[in-house]
Amino acid sequence: MPKPLERHYDGIIIGAGHHGLILGSYLAKAGLNILVIDRRLTYGGGLATHEVTEPGFYHNLHSINHFHISETPWFKDLGLDDKVTYITPRYEFGQAHRDGTALVLGRDLEETVANIARFSARDAATFRDWNRRAEAITARILLPERFSEPLPQHEREEILSRTAMGRDFLATTRRQPLDLVEELFENEHVRLLMLFKISLFGTWLTDTLSKTSPMGSVIRAFDLQTGYQLCQGGSFNLARGLMETFIASGGSFAPQAHVARILIEGGRATGIALADGRSVRARQFVASTIDVHQTFETMIGRDQLPDDLCRKLDGFRYTPWTLFGLHLALNESPRFAAAGFDPNVDRALKWSIGADTMAELASAHQDVQAGRVPKIVQFGAGPLSLIDPTQAPPGKHTTYAWHVMPLDPDLGGRSEASFRAEFADAIIETWARYCPNMTKRNIIGSYVYTARDYTRELINMRDGDIFMGAFNAEQVMYNHFGYRTPIPNLYMAGSPCHPGGAISGGAGYIAAGLIARDLGVNTWWQPCDARPALEALADGA
Numbered sequence: 001m002p003k004p005l006e007r008h009y010d011g012i013i014i015g016a017g018h019h020g021l022i023l024g025s026y027l028a029k030a031g032l033n034i035l036v037i038d039r040r041l042t043y044g045g046g047l048a049t050h051e052v053t054e055p056g057f058y059h060n061l062h063s064i065n066h067f068h069i070s071e072t073p074w075f076k077d078l079g080l081d082d083k084v085t086y087i088t089p090r091y092e093f094g095q096a097h098r099d100g101t102a103l104v105l106g107r108d109l110e111e112t113v114a115n116i117a118r119f120s121a122r123d124a125a126t127f128r129d130w131n132r133r134a135e136a137i138t139a140r141i142l143l144p145e146r147f148s149e150p151l152p153q154h155e156r157e158e159i160l161s162r163t164a165m166g167r168d169f170l171a172t173t174r175r176q177p178l179d180l181v182e183e184l185f186e187n188e189h190v191r192l193l194m195l196f197k198i199s200l201f202g203t204w205l206t207d208t209l210s211k212t213s214p215m216g217s218v219i220r221a222f223d224l225q226t227g228y229q230l231c232q233g234g235s236f237n238l239a240r241g242l243m244e245t246f247i248a249s250g251g252s253f254a255p256q257a258h259v260a261r262i263l264i265e266g267g268r269a270t271g272i273a274l275a276d277g278r279s280v281r282a283r284q285f286v287a288s289t290i291d292v293h294q295t296f297e298t299m300i301g302r303d304q305l306p307d308d309l310c311r312k313l314d315g316f317r318y319t320p321w322t323l324f325g326l327h328l329a330l331n332e333s334p335r336f337a338a339a340g341f342d343p344n345v346d347r348a349l350k351w352s353i354g355a356d357t358m359a360e361l362a363s364a365h366q367d368v369q370a371g372r373v374p375k376i377v378q379f380g381a382g383p384l385s386l387i388d389p390t391q392a393p394p395g396k397h398t399t400y401a402w403h404v405m406p407l408d409p410d411l412g413g414r415s416e417a418s419f420r421a422e423f424a425d426a427i428i429e430t431w432a433r434y435c436p437n438m439t440k441r442n443i444i445g446s447y448v449y450t451a452r453d454y455t456r457e458l459i460n461m462r463d464g465d466i467f468m469g470a471f472n473a474e475q476v477m478y479n480h481f482g483y484r485t486p487i488p489n490l491y492m493a494g495s496p497c498h499p500g501g502a503i504s505g506g507a508g509y510i511a512a513g514l515i516a517r518d519l520g521v522n523t524w525w526q527p528c529d530a531r532p533a534l535e536a537l538a539d540g541a
């Protein structure tokens, strides 16, 4: 029996993904005796880097593009800069077209505006105007809100309504992102790349589900300063840095421990029971960073839950698409034919490949909604080893393709194995139309990794939902699942809570402040608070 399971703790955290490790690090540093527990042998959850093709090629099977991590409050508070390096690519988004043109968005406004002007002078002027507003809104509203417990809707709207910037932002959140992009931009290629930039994974499926965007994610289309970064050496290095911090702060980690039950005694959460029958006690709290259905239905049981919570669980929605991943070891990084038009397309962090028209993008949307394998192949990709050479052997390269897919697509009688092989070939064939060097000869090794695989490894990614909850208007901001639960001493601290799934660390960070306050523990850091940040808008308006 691993020793960590023989002791009692102040707090037990279920899940050693980044949310669990951030929460654990803050509370261990605050002097609490903390156990982080995970059913897998490893840790990091969606921060996973493996040599799945050939030795020396490090492939990030889950998350790759991380949001502005080195500037997050938790990265700074936890001193992660000493242990983990983030690379900020100069060119963030690239989209090549079959007509030989390419549109590239970088960090530099003038360069980006000039690139857009090659497609439409009017769209370039629109982008410049919206960028000015978006940079200010991001710094003064989006970022403080991302790392704070959401304010109740009426209070948020009342404060925001006091200033022009706040009113501008509120008006944007009430718009459907697709409508807004279509209204603002005339050029089809510009529209497509803006939609790709708003969405997390090259699909606007999720955004179109809601008629509004209360979180304001549509603003992401326009800001250039706070975009994606790449974790040097592979995403797992962030998990490594967090685990080192957690252990150095006195925390304990128990791997290979599948939590089957959360113990409720005297109406309070008092510990956890493992699938093998062992149990571990928590004197002060239990926090779950996994999905809501496993936490409440499986680990507690509906008979112990209030009706309100059962109704909330019944209404909880998961993202209705999954990712088909293809990871490649290459001799050469992909080179676009359109590099003749704009050479920087070759080194943009995120490529949108395969959809040249809005109709093509819409067709993938419709196919996935109907449970079909998309007819028109279109995917997100990126030249990872070109930006970070440590991810491949010297002179060699890695890349990946993520294609949106239904969880259980209609395979038309094909076996799963032949579907995987055929679809991987279809991706390469499409890629080669844009990048002539993407031939079979360039490919040293390939590895297909789909929702079937990642839901087996990360059982919390229920229904193949990489975010553990849809980003729809009914589930974001003031409508998020909630950190406190109706069961005393039990907290939610992961992706179902604001600011939601993806590697932002927000939910673990916010829950740390809230749990520390509830327990009367000294907060050694200054937790973010959206209220004064929004109230201060008036000073700068």
Ligand SMILES: Cc1cc2nc3c(=O)[nH]c(=O)nc-3n(C[C@H](O)[C@H](O)[C@H](O)COP(=O)(O)OP(=O)(O)OC[C@H]3O[C@@H](n4cnc5c(N)ncnc54)[C@H](O)[C@@H]3O)c2cc1C
Binding pocket: 014, 015, 016, 017, 018, 019, 020, 037, 038, 039, 040, 043, 044, 045, 046, 047, 061, 062, 063, 064, 065, 066, 067, 257, 258, 259, 260, 289, 290, 294, 323, 325, 454, 457, 458, 459, 460, 461, 466, 467, 494, 495, 501, 502, 503, 504
């Ligand atoms: C293919 C793919 C690509 C992605 N790309 C990106 C990207 O580029 N950028 C981005 O920001 N995000 C991306 N994501 C999403 C991102 O990985 C997740 O949002 C993130 O990992 C969530 O972090 P978390 O800490 O909430 O949960 P997780 O990282 O999922 O960690 C939860 C942990 O809980 C453990 N667990 C589950 N059930 C139990 C149990 N019963 N008992 C004990 N332990 C349990 C799991 O083993 C896991 O380690 C991607 C995800 C996938 C699958």
